[in-house]
Amino acid sequence: MDCSRHIASEIDDSSIGGKHLTSNYMLSLALIFLFCAVGPSGFSQAPVFSKIDPPNWWTELPDPVLLVQGEHLQGTQFSIKNSDTTIDLVRTSPNGHWAFLKLDIKSAKPGSFLLEARNSAGATSIPYALTTREKPAADPRGFSSQDAMYLIMTDRFADGDPDNNRQPGMTYDRNDPHAWHGGDLRGIQQHLDYLQDLGVTTVWITPVDQNRETDSYHGYGTTDMYKVDEHFGTLADLTALANDLHARGMKLVLDIVPNHVGPAHPWVEDSPTPDWFHGTKAQHRLAQGNFRALMDPNASSRDRKDVLDGWFVDLLPDMNQENPLVAQYLIQNTIWWVQETSADGLRLDTFPYVGRQFWHDFHAKLITIFPHLTTVGEVFNGTFAMPPMLNSFFAGGAVRSGGTTDIDTGLYTPFDYPFFSVIRDVTVRNAPMTGLANLFRQDSMYPHPDRLVTLLGSHDTKRFMSEPGATPEKLLLAFGILLTARGTPVIYSGDEIGMAGGEDPDNRRDFPGGFEPEESSANAFLSARRSTDEANVHNAVKRLLAVRNSVKALQLGKQQLVQSDEDTIAYVRGLNLEHGCAAGQDRVLVLANKSDTTRKLTIDMNETAMEDCTRSKLLLGDKHSVQISSHSISANVAPLGLTVVQLR
Known part of the structure; x- marks a missing residue:
């Protein structure tokens, strides 16, 4: 049959000959289209594989669901060769571009097998490990x-x-604050000594x-979650960085983004399921930062x-975690990255914008596999109005209403963004x-x-030193509190x-010394090669970290x-604070x-937790100013200064 001529004739007859477009007639026309697509004996073209997510898996992990991308996958029979692995077809997309395949690997032995797809026009296969x-x-x-954590924006740290x-189609220009600047994983590894x-x-x-976008140097607009x-x-390079960190006794935290992908992701124009996203490119909600609505x-x-279904900054497609296949994909993807890299922890981007049920399932699955993995969630809406009541709503370890x-x-x-706000208020905004x-x-x-996880700032905030009234002395006071107070400190x-550095992207300037020519x-x-001001701040922060890293109470x-x-x-740090020094525990007093x-200051x-302390050791401050008696301790604290005393 000459399909194109026959279809054209049918359509022409419907308009010229006066045929009514009844449902029966439209069904007949659809069957002609289908017949022309697959031919009289079946499919006209054999299936094609172009990509499989995840690209590999491990026998001791839960059964994976593969997302297969290709052509002519609808109506295709899938099978596995050379393995005890079995396969169940979950679903395929109507256009034949996507298929979800659930593997049963409980009896499978390690090794490679062939995943085969077959229809009447032929077969194709691809190895899977x-x-x-x-x-x-x-x-x-x-x-x-x-x-003590250190935040690195990879593109802006060092070019190794x-x-x-x-890269093809990407803008590399170190003079453009929105373009790629060349920082990479090897650059980080080369400066681990520092x-x-x-x-x-x-x-x-x-x-x-x-x-793969010209201005997505920051990494938060993914176009492939497995590359x-x-x-x-x-x-x-990433695993080499992780291995080097671990060899030094250090740890790696990866940044994971289950909330959204980049606008250039292939899913935006061709989604694996109709409800893969909340909304579409043409019609969607704008994400709002009204987190109170989630607890009210x-x-x-x-x-x-x-909050939960909107597209972040009206641009980033919002993943629909209520779709079980989306949730499976995102959790599985995180498992893959942790297993491949042996990362020690995860920073979870835009945490409140994702539903609580997903986060519950996410953590339950990951902790079952990686019992010591820890996570920190970004609870931040770009303002300084983040009270502890709201921030704590997202913390694990308590059942809260969503x-x-x-x-x-x-x-x-969660991150302690309330601390971030207050520490800037008291040091540079003259708050009490x-x-x-x-x-x-x-x-x-x-x-x-x-x-x-406490912080003075991040890649999403103006730099401390660009706040009106900021000075190196005020910065060091803020650092002193950051590195002696409760919590896990992070340094941007x-x-x-x-x-x-001002607002984004000025707060993401290149680290001096990380780029050629230097x-x-x-x-x-x-x-x-540090300037006097750089050296003064660096040396003081190094001293503070040395004290913190050597004193368990801190x-x-x-x-x-x-x-x-x-x-x-004035605050005290120590174990068993309900008892004084008589319990045999050291105390650290911070003024x-x-x-x-x-x-x-006389305390x-x-x-208090310092009761019965009789001896003191100065860790930071003026050693001649500290005096301790049987009931009190006093010290002269310098302007914009910090005094830290160990008590026994």
């Missing part, structure tokens, strides 16, 4: 309050391989997924959906130090306040040398607030002064 999972040596160790800077010498124990890197972006290097039982469904359902997210900890005390008084809202790359310019990786201790006023605050004059130790 199941390997033995390396454990327990390669299991994640998890980050905790014992660590200039050959990968220019980080270790500083006192960093854990490195958090921004997402490494492929981002390392070519600008950053290869999967081998009186909030409307509309307000909750504006609309009409009580669910524990399972999250190890009692504001910090009031923040600490609300720690009871968290199941685990000691886990909170460059803050340790006092880098400036022979005639500053190089903050080398002590001899890493693992609880916190007791003992005094605060307009300009000063901070934000005024421009020296303040003498009554009776009925």
Whole structure:
């Protein structure tokens, strides 16, 4: 049959001959189309494989669901050759571009097998690998309050391989703050000596997924969730970085983005299922940062959906985690990255914008496989109005209401963005130090306040040194509190040398010394090449980290607030704070002064965690100013200064 001529004739007859477009007639026409597509004896073209997610798997892990991308997959029979693995077809897309295949690997042995697809026009096959999972040596160790974390935006830190800077269709221009600048995974690995010498124990890197867009250097607009972006290097580069960190006793935190993908992702124009996203490119909600709607039982469904179903910045397609296939894909993808890299922890992007049920299932599955893996969730809507009551709603370890359902997210900890706001308020906005005390008084809202990841800033905020009124001395006071207070501190790359930077993208300037040519310019990786201001801040932060890393009370201790006023605050860190020094536990007293004059602080130790302490050892501050008696301790604290005393 000449299909094109026959169809044209039928359509022409319908308009010229006066045929009515009845349902029976339209069905007949559809059958002609189908006959022409597959031919009189079946399909006209054999199936084609172009991609499988995940690209490989491990025998000891849960059964995977493969997302197969290709052509002519509808109506196709799938089978497995050379393996005890069995397969169940879950579904295929009507256009034949996608198929979901559930594997049963319980009886499978490690090795490669052939996945075959066959229709009447022919067959195709592709190899697939199941390997033995390396454990327990390669299991994640998890980050905790014992660590000092360091945030690196990979593209802006160091260029270790200039050959990968220019990628087809991508803009590489170090003078353009929105373009790719060349930082990569090898660049990070080449400067681990610098980080270790500083006192960093854990490195958090921004997402490494492929981002094939001209201005997606930051990594948050993925176009392939199973590839390392070519600008950053290869999967081998990522595993080499992880291995080097682990060999040094350090840890790796990966940045995971289950909320959305980039606008250039192939799914946007051709989705595996009709409801793969919340909405479509043409019609979708704009994501709102009204997180209160998620905890308010009186909030409307509309307000909750504006948070959970909206497209972030009206651009990034929002994944529909309520679709079980989407949830399976996202959880499986995270398992794959952790297993491939032996990453120790995860930073979870845009945490409140994803439903609580997904997070509960996500953590339940991952912790079953990786018992020591820890996660930190980004609870931040771009404002300074993030009270602990709201932030704590997302913490794991407590069942909280999400609309009409009580669910524990399972999250190890959220970031402490309330601390970020308050520490800037008291150091550069002339707010009273009692504001910090009031923040600490609300720690009871968290199941685990000691886990909170505290920060002075991040790649999403203006740099501390670009705040009006900021000075290196105020920055160091903020660092002093950050590195002695409860929680897991994170340092945004460059803050340790006092880098400036306004709003995004100015806050993402290149780290000095990480890019060629550097022979005639500053190089903050080398002590001899730092400016005086850079050296002063760097050396002070290094001293603070050395103290923190050597004193268990500052890493693992609880916190007791003992005094605060307009300009000063005093708190104690230690184990078993309900008892004094008589219990045999050391105590660490931290005294901070934000005024421009020296303040003498006298603390009554009776009925505090310092009761019965009789000996002192100065860790930071003026060694001649500390005096301890049987009931009190006093010290002169310098302007914009910090005094830290170990008590026994």
